[in-house]
Amino acid sequence: MYFSQNAVILILLLFVTTIILFKGIEYKTENVQDEIKLKKYFLVMDNIESSLKRDIDKIVLDAFINTSYKIMDERKFFNNSDEAVNYIESLIKNETNKSLTQLSKDYNIKINYINVTILPTDNPLYVNVKLTANFEYPIENLNNVIISKDFTVSINKNIKLSRVPDPYLYLNNFYYTWEYYRVITINNFPNNNKNHTFCIILNSSNFNYSHMYNSSSPREIRIIGANNVLLPYWVQVWRYGNNEVSLIWVKANKNQLFNGNEIYLLYNSTTTIDKQNPYETFILFDDFNDLDLNKWYVVGNYKINNSILTVEGLGSSVYSKNNFSTGYELVFRGNFTPIHAQSVGFFKPLSDYIGVGWDCYKWDASNRWLYMRNDTSYWGDNWVNNGYLYLNEFYIYDVVRYNNIIQFLIKNNDNNILHEFRTTTNVTDSYPISINTLSNYTAKVSIDWIFVKDVNNITTEVENEYTNPTYKELKPKTFNGTIYYGDPNLYVEVNNGSYSIIGLYTNKSDSWGDVGFKPIIENN
Structure with missing residues (x-):
């Protein structure tokens, strides 16, 4: 009887100990499972953050490139910098969302929101990008209850805009202009509809060579008639001798004269193009x-x-x-x-x-x-x-x-x-x-x-000097292929936000930041 009682007690003790042991094992198992799930959660966070940091440069660069081509294809600039920035930010947001779509499927996560802000920097080839993305991650506990945990990934980075096409330079025409002109009075011009060739004589007494952009060459001069028509001309001699004599032959007809007896001699321009045309000037x-x-x-x-x-x-x-x-x-x-x-x-x-x-x-x-x-x-x-x-x-x-x-x-x-x-x-x-x-x-x-x-008896007189003639000439675009913003061969850096890439997206009607790249063709 005693033995039986002791045996029963031993069995009960063994049972209780077994229960406690298994409970302890179950508890440890739950802790391990929770730890695994937590590690997986952090791993997902790391993967998403790494993916964003890896792709953000390309996403931003593609957004600017696509914006450039949109402007060139539609031949329409943005009205202001805010409009351009909003459009680019939306592209970055959409592309970021696309790049995370597969990850969200793989990990069964939900993208709550993505916020993007781009800002100018003190280097016109770089933009500052601030991106914040919030995600919801489901975790299932042992009782099969889904517990959602959210996490946020933030990026703050200066990104280089390498090889972004410039629609401003592509779509716009640029012109040579002139600063000064002289009225040339023409005497004894025949009253007929024929062309006649005559000579303008310049010297140090009737012409100020120092007002030219480059007085050592007649390359910049132009002779124009009514309606700003460029008249054929040829320079026989330029700044010769002590009196700095220049002889310019011109061909015109009566209908091409201002006021019936005048033409204009233009000078002071950065043009590199010589428009002399002796084959048209003479018979x-x-x-x-x-x-x-x-x-x-x-x-x-x-x-x-x-x-x-x-x-x-x-x-x-x-x-x-x-x-x-x-x-x-x-x-x-x-x-x-x-x-x-x-x-x-x-x-x-x-x-x-x-x-x-x-x-x-x-x-x-x-x-x-x-x-x-x-x-x-x-x-x-x-x-x-x-x-x-x-x-x-x-x-x-x-x-x-x-x-x-x-x-x-x-x-x-x-x-x-x-x-x-x-x-x-x-x-x-x-x-x-x-x-x-x-x-x-x-x-x-x-x-x-x-x-x-x-043969004619035409004579000319060099009259007063005036400024800002309306005549202009289209500058040739000698560059080939795609024009990339900031190319050191085509641009010069300036302290002017209208020449930032966003400013150029508005056709210089608005500024963005304080610096930019100005096309050299616009300077000359």
Whole structure:
């Protein structure tokens, strides 16, 4: 009986101990499971945060790139910077949500909200991005009760905007402008609808070269007529000699003149483009960079060196395909040599007497050398006194064919007349412009440039200076491919928020921050 009682007590004790042991094991198991679930929770948080930090740069960059292409495709800028910022922030938010969608499915989490704010920095190639995302994560306890835990991931980062297309530079045109202009009064302009070529003479007395952007070159000057039409012009000489003489030839008709008798000379511009057009300014022009066989016939020998045409040898000629009669003027910069014989003028090819023009030959023992051919029968006093002094040097030679009068002129480079001869003529026939060498294998004559124009009595006067003409010229966009904001070859950094990327998204109508990149093409 006693043993039985003790046995019962032992069994009861064993039972109680077993229950306590299993309860302890169950408790520890619950703790382990809770710890595992907690670790999983933190792991999910870490994965989401890592994913966001890994993708945020690309998400932001894509948002700006897509915004640029939207503007370029639609050809429409945002009205203000707030509108542009809101649009970009929405893109970042949407793309962030898309990138987290798969993670939310994998972990069965819910995205409560995503907030995005972009701000300017002191570097126009960087934007500050603040992103906050809140998530809800379900945890199931042992009683199968779902307990939701929420957590928030925050990012505050400066992100570089590398290779973002610039719609401002892509969509806009940029123009060269001019600061000054002079009124050029034109006298004796014929009252007809024909084009006429005439000369403007500048010097240190009537023109202030210091008001030019680059006074060492005529590249920036423009000659314009009514309705801001660009007139054809050519600069024969620029700032020559002590008086800084410049000769500018211009072609116009009566309808192109301001007020019936004026044109404008424009200057002071950063343009790098020279708009001289001598081929339109004159009826015939050549500066002999090469020999244009569409203009000239060739017999015998010639050569071109440094844009100088030299005709040489016995029986050589370069002559124009077009013939010219009275009413035309021939001007050329030439170098005759003391070798019998050469002729330049309105001549039959390979002739120095059939026609009119300049002739260089040894007639007698005198040193006359330089003659003015008028016709085949009349000679008279048609030589240049001390003509040998003009040989082996370049001078400006001029032959003017009026109806019954012919005029010969020799000038130096600053337009001073060194010789002038005017007489009646019986020659009215048409001849080509001929450059001939005759009679001697070593005869040669060199021509720097040559032109033919209409005969007229037009003179010009350089009048007062004015500012801000309305004329402008489109700047060429010489860059190829996509234009990326901040490219150091195309932009310069400025303290102006309208040139920030957001400012440019508004077509500079609004600012964003205090710094930006200004296109160099807009500066020049």
